[in-house]
Amino acid sequence: MPEKLTSRNLLNQLQTRHYTNAYAAKIKGQLVGWATSIFPQEFCETMDLTVVYPENHAAAVAAKRGALPLLEQAESEGYSMDLCSYARINLAYMKSQAAEIPIPLPDFILCCNNICNTLIKWYENIAAELNIPMILIDVPYNHGYEPTPAAIDYIKSEFGECIRQLEKITGRPFNHEGFRKVMILSNENSRAWKRVLDLNQAVPAPLNGFELFNYMSQMVCARGRQETGELLKLLIEELEEKIKLGKSCYEDGEKCRVMWDGIACWPHIKHNFKAFAKNGINIVCSSYPEAWVLLYEPGNLDELAKVYSMIGNNTCMEYQADKREREVKNFKLDGILFHVNRSCKVMDFMQYEQQRLVAARTGVSIMNFDGDQADPRNFAAAQFETRLEALKEIVAHHKSAKKSKEVTNNDPA
Amino acid sequence: MTQLKELMSALDNAAKHPAQVINKCLEEKRLMIGCAPEYCPEEIVYAAGMLPVGLWGGLTSIKNANQYFPAFACSLVQTTLELGMRGVYDGLAGVIVPAHCDHLKCFGQDWKVAVPQVRFIPLAHPINRKLEAAVEYLKSEYSRIKSVLEEIGGQPISDQALSEAIEIYNDHRKTLREFTLIARDYCTTITPSLRHNVIKSGYFMDKLEHTQLVNGLIEELKKAPPEAWQGKRVVLTGIMAEPNEILDMFEDYGLAVVDDDLAQESRQFRTDVPQGTDPLEGLARYWSCMEGCSLLYDPQKNRRFMLKRMAEESRADGVVACIMKFCEMEEFDYPIYKKTLEEAKIPLLYLELDLVTPSLEQVRTRIQSFAEMISRKR
Ligand code: SF4
Ligand code: SF4
Numbered sequence: 056m057p058e059k060l061t062s063r064n065l066l067n068q069l070q071t072r073h074y075t076n077a078y079a080a081k082i083k084g085q086l087v088g089w090a091t092s093i094f095p096q097e098f099c100e101t102m103d104l105t106v107v108y109p110e111n112h113a114a115a116v117a118a119k120r121g122a123l124p125l126l127e128q129a130e131s132e133g134y135s136m137d138l139c140s141y142a143r144i145n146l147a148y149m150k151s152q153a154a155e156i157p158i159p160l161p162d163f164i165l166c167c168n169n170i171c172n173t174l175i176k177w178y179e180n181i182a183a184e185l186n187i188p189m190i191l192i193d194v195p196y197n198h199g200y201e202p203t204p205a206a207i208d209y210i211k212s213e214f215g216e217c218i219r220q221l222e223k224i225t226g227r228p229f230n231h232e233g234f235r236k237v238m239i240l241s242n243e244n245s246r247a248w249k250r251v252l253d254l255n256q257a258v259p260a261p262l263n264g265f266e267l268f269n270y271m272s273q274m275v276c277a278r279g280r281q282e283t284g285e286l287l288k289l290l291i292e293e294l295e296e297k298i299k300l301g302k303s304c305y306e307d308g309e310k311c312r313v314m315w316d317g318i319a320c321w322p323h324i325k326h327n328f329k330a331f332a333k334n335g336i337n338i339v340c341s342s343y344p345e346a347w348v349l350l351y352e353p354g355n356l357d358e359l360a361k362v363y364s365m366i367g368n369n370t371c372m373e374y375q376a377d378k379r380e381r382e383v384k385n386f387k388l389d390g391i392l393f394h395v396n397r398s399c400k401v402m403d404f405m406q407y408e409q410q411r412l413v414a415a416r417t418g419v420s421i422m423n424f425d426g427d428q429a430d431p432r433n434f435a436a437a438q439f440e441t442r443l444e445a446l447k448e449i450v451a452h453h454k455s456a457k458k459s460k461e462v463t464n465n466d467p468a
Numbered sequence: 469m470t471q472l473k474e475l476m477s478a479l480d481n482a483a484k485h486p487a488q489v490i491n492k493c494l495e496e497k498r499l500m501i502g503c504a505p506e507y508c509p510e511e512i513v514y515a516a517g518m519l520p521v522g523l524w525g526g527l528t529s530i531k532n533a534n535q536y537f538p539a540f541a542c543s544l545v546q547t548t549l550e551l552g553m554r555g556v557y558d559g560l561a562g563v564i565v566p567a568h569c570d571h572l573k574c575f576g577q578d579w580k581v582a583v584p585q586v587r588f589i590p591l592a593h594p595i596n597r598k599l600e601a602a603v604e605y606l607k608s609e610y611s612r613i614k615s616v617l618e619e620i621g622g623q624p625i626s627d628q629a630l631s632e633a634i635e636i637y638n639d640h641r642k643t644l645r646e647f648t649l650i651a652r653d654y655c656t657t658i659t660p661s662l663r664h665n666v667i668k669s670g671y672f673m674d675k676l677e678h679t680q681l682v683n684g685l686i687e688e689l690k691k692a693p694p695e696a697w698q699g700k701r702v703v704l705t706g707i708m709a710e711p712n713e714i715l716d717m718f719e720d721y722g723l724a725v726v727d728d729d730l731a732q733e734s735r736q737f738r739t740d741v742p743q744g745t746d747p748l749e750g751l752a753r754y755w756s757c758m759e760g761c762s763l764l765y766d767p768q769k770n771r772r773f774m775l776k777r778m779a780e781e782s783r784a785d786g787v788v789a790c791i792m793k794f795c796e797m798e799e800f801d802y803p804i805y806k807k808t809l810e811e812a813k814i815p816l817l818y819l820e821l822d823l824v825t826p827s828l829e830q831v832r833t834r835i836q837s838f839a840e841m842i843s844r845k846r
Contacts, residue, residue: 133803133818137540137794168595171570175595175765176800183769183804191596191765195605196567198576198590205608209594212601372577395538400796404545404574407536408581 081159100279117321117429238353247287264338317394322431483665502563522671630747641737653694655724706790721839
């Protein structure tokens with residue numbers, strides 16, 4: 056009897072296929088693009104373009120412990136060690152193509168700065184070095200709670216410009232009917248992805264947070280595609296089944312529910328995983344995977360502009376604090392572990408105030424550690440372990456204090 | 469000659485002791501608005517009858533700002549926040565903070581909490597600045613800032629006042645362009661540090677007054693024949709060439725600054741605001757006309773060619789990259805123009821600058837070896 060296909064297996068198949076198909080396309084002489092992780096893929100999906108995602112690739116390279124040689128290569132070319140490690144890995148890869156997982160070089164690039172402005176500088180360098188066209192969708196930083204009407208108009212005009220540029224690059228017209236279909240499908244997938252994330256609100260949580268990072272890759276690379284829907288459907292079934300059985304992903308049950316704030320430390324992910332398990336801490340959600348929940352009314356370009364503009368990193372202090380507060384409540388969190396990520400300035404430089412705000416509003420326990428998403432040198436295992444233990448202790452302390460308070464409150468005398 | 473000396477010392481002093489200039493403003497009860505790096509619509513502030521004051525951080529240690537920033541934020545945002553938290557800017561009626569880079573986006577949000585006594589006036593420029601829609605969008609940002617300033621000042625800002633401010637600023641820009649050209653011929657008198665201070669003093673003065681002083685300086689300089697310069701000539705590129713000590717080091721090792729591509733200096737005045745019937749639109753369009761800065765979207769990296777041309781036209785012996793530590797905007801551009809300059813055989817020095825923990829001795833050694841290296845070249 057053939058083994059039942061698990062979502063994990065399907066994910067691996069889809070990710071492998073994603074990279075091999077891209078290579079095959081290049082060999083066949085088709086155009087290949089590189090895009091930033093939350094570029095409005097609706098446009099390239101409509102044009103049926105092969106696109107790979109350097110951030111996703113750099114993460115995969117780092118997880119396979121292949122980052123260091125590329126990082127060193129970038130530094131030897133004059134890139135500062137302080138720059139985002141995804142950028143350094145990718146810019147070095149662009150020159151040497153030395154990585155275990157190969158991706159084809161791009162014929163055009165697509166950049167949206169809804170996660171950071173670093174991306175613009177990084178992509179400019181690709182465009183200049185390879186002498187290829189770059190499409191930029193700039194979403195102005197939301198210093199207010201939401202984008203202004205003028206900002207929405209500006210972004211919509213960029214959408215039009217993006218279409219014009221894509222038509223020019225491919226020599227084909229943009230199919231507006233197809234665009235609608237892609238939007239519908241993308242929303243279905245986003246809704247399913249949200250369902251996956253929300254299912255982890257269950258106690259105990261059915262999915263280990265590290266797995267979320269893996270499944271997230273599919274949302275990065277193919278959230279406008281049918282097969283992603285199939286994967287998510289399978290995953291949801293599995294999670295619902297686990298919830299029904301009351302199964303925790305920890306054998307001895309779930310003692311402490313924590314949110315991982317920021318990107319994973321890919322080069323040390325196995326270590327991190329073990330350290331959590333050892334402390335009985337379960338990552339039940341993360342601020343990061345949620346960024347790929349992009350819901351809007353298909354065909355409504357104002358909403359499309361807004362949703363792509365309001366990615367967490369592109370929002371103001373209050374918006375971010377409100378979002379974290381909701382997460383603490385919905386996921387019944389005991390703690391938040393903040394990754395002070397050496398690579399990612401935009402995620403770090405409001406973090407301290409976020410920590411104060413969220414702690415004050417919810418009483419959640421907070422801990423942070425120094426790391427880097429892809430540069431293995433910027434992480435100290437000993438510090439990480441100590442911080443985790445400390446978090447566990449604070450949470451335990453809070454819990455027992457809360458309990459004794461409850462006891463006192465309930466004391467009829 | 470005394471006239472020249474007086475002018476030089478007036479400008480030098482204003483740059484070194486901005487507090488004096490600012491106190492005068494306080495006495496006159498003229499409101500002041502801080503303008504954070506790197507590009508703010510100062511003309512609107514000026515048209516409101518207020519004095520725009522440039523905030524470019526300063527050499528200081530961090531005692532408070534680390535509640536908001538880890539150590540790897542650029543020292544411009546770190547020290548500006550630090551000074552703000554210490555109350556140094558309490559005399560300002562507000563501060564305009566653009567969001568050019570990831571550091572500035574967060575800086576503005578942190579300012580709001582950390583320095584609540586100085587009103588935060590945010591600004592987000594459009595990066596796709598060549599699109600017509602970008603002009604419209606930026607105009608809306610400026611229009612909001614204008615309303616805030618009207619509220620602070622308690623009176624409306626007329627189009628006429630805006631047009632006049634633009635004229636005064638364009639005039640100022642022209643004067644500074646002329647100054648940087650003339651300064652090249654008087655490298656002994658206009659030392660690197662004086663050159664910097666002549667330009668920098670404009671951040672703390674009424675532009676009319678500054679233009680007058682600099683014009684006077686130009687006139688005085690022209691009275692003497694161009695000076696023969698025995699040392700070497702360099703062009704500076706980057707955000708800014710501070711702490712000031714480094715400019716003295718240039719002088720110590722016989723290096724004259726013959727042109728600059730610094731955000732704090734020439735990038736502010738190499739382009740004029742286009743004149744038109746709608747002054748706010750003119751200001752917004754100005755942003756679309758600017759070129760050659762690491763903060764301006766540049767997918768062909770034309771900056772590298774501009775830099776090469778600048779070095780050639782000013783007959784520079786080398787280029788010095790003044791890289792503010794942790795400034796990714798500049799750090800990404802560096803490997804690209806490095807290649808272009810290498811191909812053109814133009815020597816390039818990488819100087820990592822830091823206002824929090826400046827390793828001045830290390831910088832000195834690097835400047836000295838660079839000076840020796842380019843001296844041997846010819
Ligand atoms: S890690 Fe941070 S800096 Fe790097 S690309 Fe992602 S958002 Fe930008
Ligand atoms: S120096 Fe660089 S990092 Fe700092 S504020 Fe300016 S552009 Fe941003």
